[in-house]
Amino acid sequence: MKLVINRLDFSKMDTNKIHAVFPIIGHEKTIQLLLREVETGSISHAYLFAGRDQIGKRQVALKFVQALFCVQAPHIGCGVCPSCEQVAKQVHPDLHVVTPEEGKTSISIDAIRKLQATLTLTPYSAPYSIALIDSAHLLQKPAANALLKTLEEPSSKKILILITPVPQRLPTTILSRSRIIRFITPKRDDILQGFYRYFDRSLPEKMVQYAHGRVGWIYQMLENPDEFQSIVDFMQQCTTIVVKPLHERVLISKKILEKKDRDVLGIYMTQFLYWLREESLQALGDIGRGDKHMVVRYLQKALLVSSDFVYTTNRRMLMEQLWLSYPK
């Protein structure tokens, strides 16, 4: 089975288009598995795509929808017909994408009710109505309960695709009714080779290092070199600050975080946690039993802080706490 992925000139693309149709790097086995289900007609009525943020889950979902809708290359998706293009741009009348509204950190029951009303209609031109709920862990409780009704009434014309990096935050009632597809984070070498293949270009070393497998993040950084530079500077400061004595950490952290807005702090926090994860894994492999407990305790704290981070009004304070309590 040949996977059809457009060869794109990255330098000529605008940001919106990149998010809509960038080439998928990695996930070959997952795509093959899904295409086989399309080909054999053994499609589930609900899928849950689980895996790290920005590694390509939504792109694979769109590829899956293309394969289901495409008339030119049925069961595969030609990638270039009007239907495939509409799916890639997420404007196909039978594809309904739900994400948290702009500026909101959750998906409301109203959004789910609206979706359900649309799903009761006959598909406009495709064989199915497909709902794609991205960041499904952000469904408010009443919204998740409402969605459960749709899951409990499977129909041969409706398919739900839920996407999340943290499936454990979804109610078990939703998990048990969905076919869970676990996405593997693309490996460093696969990313490097992928970029050579599609764009004939190599990536900056630090970009691959800080991506931690997030191909979507790399696309974002290539489009925003200033943002990338600020992350490089921030990570440099992070690795410096955690080895300093406590009184110096207080001063440096105040200086680094000064005048940074909520969104920037969010980006920094994510980056710091990815770094922390790798550092901790390394530390757990290297050191004695007593120290391992310290690392585990710190990691537990970091996890708690990160789960509060989305909602808290004082992100600066949480970030400081993590730096100050980092075990030497």
Ligand SMILES: [Zn+2]
């Ligand atoms: Zn097509």
